[in-house]
Amino acid sequence: MSVLVVGSVAFDSVETPFGARREIVGGAATYFALAASHFTRVHVVGAVGEDFGPEHMAVLERRSIDLEGLERLPGKTFRWSGRYSYDLNARDTLETRLGVFETFNPRIPEGHRSPGLLFLANIDPDVQLAVLSQVKRPRLVGCDTMNFWIEGKPESLRRLLAQVDMLVINDSEARQLAGEASLVRAAAIIRAMGPRILIVKRGEFGAAAFDNAGPFAVPALLLESVVDPTGAGDSFAGGLMGYLARHAAAGEISGRLMRRAIAMGSVLASFTVESFGVEGLLHLTPEQIDQRFAAFRELSHLGDA
Amino acid sequence: MSVLVVGSVAFDSVETPFGARREIVGGAATYFALAASHFTRVHVVGAVGEDFGPEHMAVLERRSIDLEGLERLPGKTFRWSGRYSYDLNARDTLETRLGVFETFNPRIPEGHRSPGLLFLANIDPDVQLAVLSQVKRPRLVGCDTMNFWIEGKPESLRRLLAQVDMLVINDSEARQLAGEASLVRAAAIIRAMGPRILIVKRGEFGAAAFDNAGPFAVPALLLESVVDPTGAGDSFAGGLMGYLARHAAAGEISGRLMRRAIAMGSVLASFTVESFGVEGLLHLTPEQIDQRFAAFRELSHLGDA
Numbered sequence: 230m231s232v233l234v235v236g237s238v239a240f241d242s243v244e245t246p247f248g249a250r251r252e253i254v255g256g257a258a259t260y261f262a263l264a265a266s267h268f269t270r271v272h273v274v275g276a277v278g279e280d281f282g283p284e285h286m287a288v289l290e291r292r293s294i295d296l297e298g299l300e301r302l303p304g305k306t307f308r309w310s311g312r313y314s315y316d317l318n319a320r321d322t323l324e325t326r327l328g329v330f331e332t333f334n335p336r337i338p339e340g341h342r343s344p345g346l347l348f349l350a351n352i353d354p355d356v357q358l359a360v361l362s363q364v365k366r367p368r369l370v371g372c373d374t375m376n377f378w379i380e381g382k383p384e385s386l387r388r389l390l391a392q393v394d395m396l397v398i399n400d401s402e403a404r405q406l407a408g409e410a411s412l413v414r415a416a417a418i419i420r421a422m423g424p425r426i427l428i429v430k431r432g433e434f435g436a437a438a439f440d441n442a443g444p445f446a447v448p449a450l451l452l453e454s455v456v457d458p459t460g461a462g463d464s465f466a467g468g469l470m471g472y473l474a475r476h477a478a479a480g481e482i483s484g485r486l487m488r489r490a491i492a493m494g495s496v497l498a499s500f501t502v503e504s505f506g507v508e509g510l511l512h513l514t515p516e517q518i519d520q521r522f523a524a525f526r527e528l529s530h531l532g533d534a
Numbered sequence: 535m536s537v538l539v540v541g542s543v544a545f546d547s548v549e550t551p552f553g554a555r556r557e558i559v560g561g562a563a564t565y566f567a568l569a570a571s572h573f574t575r576v577h578v579v580g581a582v583g584e585d586f587g588p589e590h591m592a593v594l595e596r597r598s599i600d601l602e603g604l605e606r607l608p609g610k611t612f613r614w615s616g617r618y619s620y621d622l623n624a625r626d627t628l629e630t631r632l633g634v635f636e637t638f639n640p641r642i643p644e645g646h647r648s649p650g651l652l653f654l655a656n657i658d659p660d661v662q663l664a665v666l667s668q669v670k671r672p673r674l675v676g677c678d679t680m681n682f683w684i685e686g687k688p689e690s691l692r693r694l695l696a697q698v699d700m701l702v703i704n705d706s707e708a709r710q711l712a713g714e715a716s717l718v719r720a721a722a723i724i725r726a727m728g729p730r731i732l733i734v735k736r737g738e739f740g741a742a743a744f745d746n747a748g749p750f751a752v753p754a755l756l757l758e759s760v761v762d763p764t765g766a767g768d769s770f771a772g773g774l775m776g777y778l779a780r781h782a783a784a785g786e787i788s789g790r791l792m793r794r795a796i797a798m799g800s801v802l803a804s805f806t807v808e809s810f811g812v813e814g815l816l817h818l819t820p821e822q823i824d825q826r827f828a829a830f831r832e833l834s835h836l837g838d839a
Binding site (some may be wrong): 247315373394395410411412413431432435437443444445446447448449451452454455485488489526527528529530531532 | 545551620648715717718719736740742744747749750751752753754756757760790793794797798829832833834835836837
């Protein structure tokens with residue numbers, strides 16, 4: 230089953246206590262697609278500017294990601310710059326320049342209007358809605374959002390949430406969206422808005438999930454070295470959706486498969502944060518992924534009852 | 535196997551967004567002993583002042599905790615007051631009055647100098663050392679400490695750490711003690727100081743452990759309502775040591791038993807934070823504990839390989 234993702238392709242500039250990089254290829258759709266590409270065919274819908282050259286395109290092409298839906302528009306590519314302190318869970322955004330995303334109106338190529346799975350990465354909820362209206366209902370629609378849209382476009386966001394199966398957001402954003410400090414209560418409120426599956430990203434502390442199969446929580450892998458957390462959440466979503474796409478048989482996606490998919494999301498995120506930018510996702514082998522999945526399983530294994 | 539704990543017995547005053555309590559019975563040894571008492575016989579070594587009346591003593595007596603080593607000294611009982619905001623992971627200490635702990639010189643009663651397990655709760659490391667020197671080597675010695683002692687008595691703390699098997703501390707304290715931001719690297723540094731087992735408490739995000747069996751991490755239970763986090767860490771340690779005391783056979787304590795003990799620590803901590811003070815620990819039934827242990831196992835269960 231294939232995955233279609235719509236979201237940003239960007240130039241990121243990051244500073245962390247362990248180094249800095251300027252104008253490297255990033256963006257939510259990029260991290261998502263590179264992570265998911267280890268499991269299935271990925272189609273990207275997004276936009277870049279005239280400054281996005283063949284050498285930048287090559288980053289995505291190397292993993293055989295389908296770029297038919299990546300439009301090149303007049304103007305500049307989306308740029309984001311941020312800084313992390315030693316507490317890598319928090320970051321300061323230094324600058325955001327939307328560039329071609331200011332007027333981006335997504336068009337799904339004819340051949341990709343029946344995706345197996347669809348992920349609406351963090352982007353204007355009106356753009357997410359525009360994508361949703363162009364596709365034949367996929368097996369599962371996942372989406373991400375952020376505080377900026379929760380505050381700035383609450384009505385569009387509500388319309389969107391009523392139509393998605395799964396929402397993947399940060400801990401603090403879940404509480405903000407629900408207006409409720411207790412995560413368990415916030416989850417019930419958010420699920421009543423539409424998504425039957427809520428997945429909460431908790432940075433270095435892992436992830437929690439709420440669906441009809443009951444609560445699920447996993448720690449993150451304990452890594453010796455984390456140099457750049459940028460893209461961790463999008464890699465998590467990409468690993469998760471890619472794994473679902475590869476392993477979901479016909480019918481309902483089981484709670485059991487979803488748990489493994491969340492674990493695989495954590496595995497892909499762990500590779501991302503060990504290097505700057507997307508470097509950690511480019512040269513992974515299936516063996517490295519399997520090994521770390523086994524380590525993840527062992528990490529919180531309690532033994533038999 | 536019995537557990538001996540040395541630590542504070544106190545009057546706590548707490549304010550949280552969900553209410554407040556004044557001068558309720560608290561202290562590290564109290565929470566530890568109440569949690570451990572659900573699994574084994576517990577002996578408390580500590581001190582209270584003349585203001586600690588029979589009604590306060592009754593809190594500990596109700597769970598058949600042995601109080602022969604709890605001295606009543608001239609002066610006032612240790613008092614602590616603190617405030618929590620909606621982020622229940624952080625707290626402000628408003629006041630600490632040591633009272634009888636200012637000059638406390640622990641004496642282990644004759645009959646308790648060969649404890650099965652010993653826990654040195656957070657207290658002056660010189661007091662922890664004085665206890666250790668009075669006992670015949672237990673099967674396992676665990677201890678806790680805090681930033682105040684890491685900064686104020688580094689040499690005594692180092693002498694202590696060289697003699698303990700297990701250190702149970704907070705995430706930020708582990709990084710501070712090691713002088714290292716990476717938790718994995720910090721764990722290696724701390725284990726080189728003495729304790730072969732390091733257990734890191736992460737509040738609402740669970741716990742991580744480092745021992746010869748490899749890294750282990752668990753999320754915390756997802757609770758609908760947390761009203762007062764005071765004593766969570768001490769209840770965690772009490773549940774953990776109590777479970778070990780009940781289930782450890784002769785010989786080395788296995789990594790597998792340790793994992794279950796950590797899970798049981800998490801279970802006892804979860805009962806503590808749902809009510810003010812020690813209320814949540816007083817009336818638990820074995821069935822309630824077993825049920826929540828099963829829920830904990832289910833929470834992060836990934837299914838078979």
